[in-house]
Amino acid sequence: MSSLEPSRRDTRLDSYIDQYADRTASMTVSAVRALFSVANRPEVVSLAGGMPNIADLPLKDLGASFDQLIQTKGIQAMQYGSGQGELFMREHIVDVMAEEAVHANADDVVITCGSQQALDLVTRIFVNPGDVVLCEAPSYVGALGTFNAYQADIHHVAMDEHGLIPSAIRDAVTALRAAGKHVKFLYTIPNFNNPTGITQPVERRKEILAVAQELSLLIVEDNPYGLLTIEGEPLPALRSMDPGVIYLGSFSKTFAPGFRIGWVLAPHAVRERLVIAQEAAVLSPPVFSQFAIANYLENFDWRAQIVNFREMYRARRDATLQGLADHMPPTATWTHPTGGFFVWLTLPEGLDSQALLARAVNERVAYVPGNAFYADGFGSRNMRLSYCFPTPERIYEGTRRLGKVIRDELEMRETFGLPATDTPHTPVIGPAPDLS
Known part of the structure; x- marks a missing residue:
């Protein structure tokens, strides 16, 4: 090779590959x-x-109402806010949770940028790399992404047509702990589970809580859909039966997702750490969105x-x-x-x-x-x-x-004449309905 020819330089699509965490x-x-x-x-x-x-949604009326909000409270609504979220918004959230028998204090609520960030903050303060998070089989894809991002070891727990099987929770935790694993919490969507649509009946919820208490297992309850029942009345949340449950809520499904307002209801000591993590992430949740949603809850018939x-x-x-x-x-x-x-x-x-x-x-x-x-x-x-x-x-x-x-x-x-595939699959969860 001539000394004048440039030496070969291999290239990669991502030149930062060796620098990522x-x-x-x-x-x-x-x-x-x-x-x-x-x-x-x-x-x-x-x-x-x-x-x-x-x-x-009554978009025209909402537009006029938000215009009035800007004229009367624009300076406050467009300023920095509290890392925990504004008190008036937390008080409204307490009223919303009461629809599912959750009785809470506004001081134990932390407002987040949607319940997805709530899930991120909870995982951040509890999970070390290699710690176990238990999830329903199957479970919300956004939750799995969050747990993976924090290098959790995800273990699925079997479901039937009534949701999580209590004995399967006990068996999983017992086996994992015997293997020296740290099981940090059980993540569940008890109402209209994403992706299955399955709902845990009240008796099943009580059984799950009893097993969790027996095992000293923390439960994280994700409940974005609970008020959107189309058969019967909303069921009492797991958090309504056990104040130790960490509860995640959101206005994305019951109002509008674009405002990105969710929340965590947690025991006081956990709340403190969530606020610190929240401030490190975003300083404060979106203040204007809190004013806008509070305006909606105060001036419109949100229950209707x-x-x-x-x-x-x-x-x-x-x-x-x-x-x-x-x-x-x-x-x-x-x-x-x-x-x-x-x-x-x-x-x-x-x-x-x-x-x-x-x-x-x-x-x-x-x-x-x-x-x-x-x-x-x-x-x-x-x-x-x-x-x-x-x-x-x-x-x-x-x-x-x-x-x-x-x-x-x-x-x-x-x-x-192709044979059946042998790729892993789940058993059927619940029968097909009889629509005859």
């Missing part, structure tokens, strides 16, 4: 976010994202608005269940949610939801593959269908398109 190796792109660019195309019926339908949301989501849930009954092959099964946003579909044996996704998008329908909701590779035969955003007519059409994809795949496998 170890924890970044656990960070992955959300399967739901990854679908947004495709699912948001107008020709695609998106049964993927969990975006609430806020079109029924939630009733309207319930009826609107009921029509969408019913369209989903009817569409599945009309278009799915007989060996597919699904859950029957009594509120919230989601249905959990189990495919016939031999099918893989991740492998079917490209074909489904080509047929102009989108969903989230089930393995996104597991930390251990399970869920290949499952998919989450979200009914919160499209109209009932679009949802029904979406189930028709999805049914065609599934039936075509079954027909192709039968034609070529």
